[in-house]
Amino acid sequence: MRKQGLRRPFCFLEQSSRDEILKNIETSPSEDAEYDCVVLGLAPSMFTYEHLNTAFRILLSTPPKPLIATHRAKYIRTQSSTDSLSLGPGPFVAALEAATGVQAEVVGKPSRTFFEMVIDDFAEDELLPEGRIAIVGDDVETDLGGGAVELGLWRVLVRTGKYRPGDEHRPGVVPPDEVCDSFAVFINSLMNSSYLMNSSYLMNSS
Known part of the structure; x- marks a missing residue:
């Protein structure tokens, strides 16, 4: 403004x-x-x-x-x-x-400008490792759509919060890259994969 x-x-x-x-x-x-x-x-x-x-x-x-x-x-x-x-x-x-x-x-999710601003902040703070960035959220459109798709982020939908059964298959939306029962379940799977730990950075939107 x-x-x-x-x-x-x-x-x-x-x-x-x-x-x-x-x-x-x-x-x-x-x-x-x-x-x-x-x-x-x-x-x-x-x-x-x-x-x-x-x-x-x-x-x-x-x-x-x-x-x-x-x-x-x-x-x-x-x-x-x-x-x-x-x-x-x-x-x-x-x-x-x-x-x-x-x-x-x-000016917020899911605009590309919003995600680019967050990623730039990570880079300025030297928190951004090489590899893919994961965005985790409970709304396939607002959290995981728009800029998240355009920037090629690893989009993880969690079945908590305002998630509704079938959201990942809703017409007109780009299906998420992964669906997990909760944020905790996703973190556990991440912790058990040394490859993912070395190549990803999390953005939690749920």
């Missing part, structure tokens, strides 16, 4: 995330200034008609304003609900895109 000169975001974020973003950009000195973008993340308390309509109007203003999404997960499993899934930010991102014609810029 700082690189784009954005200073007055309309945020679909919980307060802690909103504060984190605002402290890292040069915010507009006036609270009356017009919003110059919409930032949408996981914020159930914000997903009301009033707030969505405000975002809709901001995106349609002249000149058009950008829509920035932290990710496009269709559903999530919260810590307070181990049995039921809940809507993620993805459907709300899609609704605003459909209504305004503005394509969201996804």
Whole structure:
């Protein structure tokens, strides 16, 4: 946002995330200034008609304003609900895109930019060995799709969290390279393979 000169975001974020973003950009000195973008993340308390309509109007203003999404997960499993899934930010991102014609810029998973940034951080800290990088997650699209596929990461789907039976064979997704019952099971198999230990680095997204 700082690189784009954005200073007055309309945020679909919980307060802690909103504060984190605002402290890292040069915010507009006036609270009356017009919003110059919409930032949408996981914020159930914000997903009301009033707030969505405000975002809709901001995106349609002249000149058009950008829509920035932290990710496009269709559903999530919260810590307070181990049995039921809940809507993620993805459907709300899609609704605003459909209504305004503005394509969201996804800054988190599964964008290629996100994965490249993480890999670059590993390299800067000299934590990146030679060999293949493994990405482990419970969502075949949000964790293991997009940039993970484009960059040729070793994509491991775990049957925990929000995994649903048959996710690995869902139409329209690239099947994972490996499916494990849990992250612990995958780690055990990794520890028992000296070749893998010497040639892989883990990114856990579950």
